[in-house]
Amino acid sequence: MSWLKSQLAPCLLLAAATLASADTLYLKNGIYIVVKKAEEKDANIEYWVGSTKYTIAKSAVDRIEAGNGPSKLPISGSGMVQDLTRRETAGLAPTHEKLALPTPEAPKHTEEYWSALRSRITTGDNIDNMRLAEIERENDSRATANAFFLAGVMQMQRGQVDQANGHFERAIQATPDQPNLLQWHAIALASLGRYADAAYELERATSLTPDSVDLLRLLGMARYDADRTADAIEAWKKAQELSPDTKTEHLLRKAERELRVEERSGKKESRHFTLHYQGDRTSPRLQSELLASLETEHQDISRQLGYEPSTNIIVILYTQKEFVDITEAPSWAGALNDGKLRIPIGGLSSMNLEVERVLKHELTHSFVASLGSGRCPTWLNEGLAQIMEGRSSSGVRYELSQLFHDRKEVPLPVLEGSFTRFSSLQAEVAYAESLAAVEYLRDRYGLGEISRMVESIGTGESSEQALRNSTGLDYSGLERRLAEYLAR
Numbered sequence: 361m362s363w364l365k366s367q368l369a370p371c372l373l374l375a376a377a378t379l380a381s382a383d384t385l386y387l388k389n390g391i392y393i394v395v396k397k398a399e400e401k402d403a404n405i406e407y408w409v410g411s412t413k414y415t416i417a418k419s420a421v422d423r424i425e426a427g428n429g430p431s432k433l434p435i436s437g438s439g440m441v442q443d444l445t446r447r448e449t450a451g452l453a454p455t456h457e458k459l460a461l462p463t464p465e466a467p468k469h470t471e472e473y474w475s476a477l478r479s480r481i482t483t484g485d486n487i488d489n490m491r492l493a494e495i496e497r498e499n500d501s502r503a504t505a506n507a508f509f510l511a512g513v514m515q516m517q518r519g520q521v522d523q524a525n526g527h528f529e530r531a532i533q534a535t536p537d538q539p540n541l542l543q544w545h546a547i548a549l550a551s552l553g554r555y556a557d558a559a560y561e562l563e564r565a566t567s568l569t570p571d572s573v574d575l576l577r578l579l580g581m582a583r584y585d586a587d588r589t590a591d592a593i594e595a596w597k598k599a600q601e602l603s604p605d606t607k608t609e610h611l612l613r614k615a616e617r618e619l620r621v622e623e624r625s626g627k628k629e630s631r632h633f634t635l636h637y638q639g640d641r642t643s644p645r646l647q648s649e650l651l652a653s654l655e656t657e658h659q660d661i662s663r664q665l666g667y668e669p670s671t672n673i674i675v676i677l678y679t680q681k682e683f684v685d686i687t688e689a690p691s692w693a694g695a696l697n698d699g700k701l702r703i704p705i706g707g708l709s710s711m712n713l714e715v716e717r718v719l720k721h722e723l724t725h726s727f728v729a730s731l732g733s734g735r736c737p738t739w740l741n742e743g744l745a746q747i748m749e750g751r752s753s754s755g756v757r758y759e760l761s762q763l764f765h766d767r768k769e770v771p772l773p774v775l776e777g778s779f780t781r782f783s784s785l786q787a788e789v790a791y792a793e794s795l796a797a798v799e800y801l802r803d804r805y806g807l808g809e810i811s812r813m814v815e816s817i818g819t820g821e822s823s824e825q826a827l828r829n830s831t832g833l834d835y836s837g838l839e840r841r842l843a844e845y846l847a848r
């Protein structure tokens with residue numbers, strides 16, 4: 361989108377309420393602008409705010425309507441946009457068109473307040489990040505939040521959604537519990553296609569103001585866009601109880617129809633996961649338990665590694681036979697992670713500790729793959745996964761210690777590659793050594809340092825060099841230390 365003049369600010373949206381007669385420009389990015397008058401001219405739309413004329417490319421405008429903005433949230437029929445991104449899961453389950461989330465109002469302040477702030481954070485037409493930083497340094501969280509909020513809104517109006525998103529994040533850091541800010545952030549996230557994150561922000565916003573019908577309607581839309589149809593239905597139902605509305609009713613019925621199809625197709629989503637399963641083989645209760653476990657584990661691993669992958673993780677549940685057929689995994693493998701978590705759950709009817717461990721182990725591999733860009737050596741990867749699942753080498757410490765004493769350990773460079781080529785006995789030794797090596801590193805240097813190692817391997821550093829940078833040890837040095845550690 362190109363603005364020839366872009367002195368727009370949220371005060372325009374505020375002004376909406378006071379304009380007697382007006383037109384509204386609905387932009388394709390979900391923003392609307394209330395103007396005095398709007399006219400088509402060649403490839404542009406010219407519009408007037410006060411006595412100032414602005415121009416915007418016609419291609420950025422969805423439509424122009426008389427009146428000063430939507431009287432209620434334009435939920436249905438307006439701004440339906442086709443989601444053109446091909447998803448990995450397409451074909452496995454029906455996908456639906458995305459709903460464009462309508463833009464919220466700016467917070468209540470006087471117009472003078474916002475124009476003063478606007479002059480303060482801009483140089484010419486541009487948002488001046490130095491000035492934003494200046495305001496931030498004054499340590500007034502309210503002023504900081506407002507400045508970044510305004511910068512975010514201005515960037516949204518210019519179609520710079522990425523920058524807007526960053527500004528909203530800073531504003532929320534300054535004042536975390538502002539429903540209006542969370543709402544704007546959600547709109548930016550949805551515009552970036554990050555529907556799951558948008559839904560999460562709106563969940564925070566609705567928990568702060570549970571009786572806001574508008575927020576509940578929006579939450580339903582974001583959840584619907586995140587393919588969380590059942591949760592969307594829940595939010596819309598709540599909104600309908602508080603204040604019935606025909607558009608919401610329409611969406612609700614549509615979502616309920618889709619949910620019935622979805623339930624037959626075998627797919628379920630949560631904030632960080634997309635779960636695929638064979639419909640008649642796992643109960644909805646087990647699916648929910650699995651997702652809940654995965655979410656808890658996700659949180660725990662993020663905290664321990666100080667890192668979180670940016671994309672949704674795909675989990676596929678198999679009966680035992682399908683698992684071996686499809687993955688061609690060696691017979692000793694319990695589960696696999698080849699970018700997707702492939703978990704055999706034959707005969708499982710409810711969660712148990714063993715399944716939780718398996719999930720956490722495989723999930724750790726997803727974190728490591730993301731943090732290390734798929735370059736992490738297997739010993740480090742498997743060692744970390746075992747630590748995260750709660751395993752300890754103490755039970756095999758004596759045997760391991762003997763192995764190292766007799767110099768019959770598998771050398772660490774050999775453990776850089778895949779273990780799937782090993783016999784089951786060799787694999788057992790390989791896993792035990794990996795676990796002991798990472799335990800040693802954790803006890804001596806901490807998980808944070810290990811996380812940094814994986815990250816630097818991800819940037820192209822060799823595993824041994826990354827080890828040396830973090831610990832001063834090369835592989836043979838680590839093996840000597842490990843022999844001493846195990847002998848203690």
Ligand SMILES: [Zn+2]
Nearest residue numbers: 721725742745
């Ligand atoms: Zn593993």
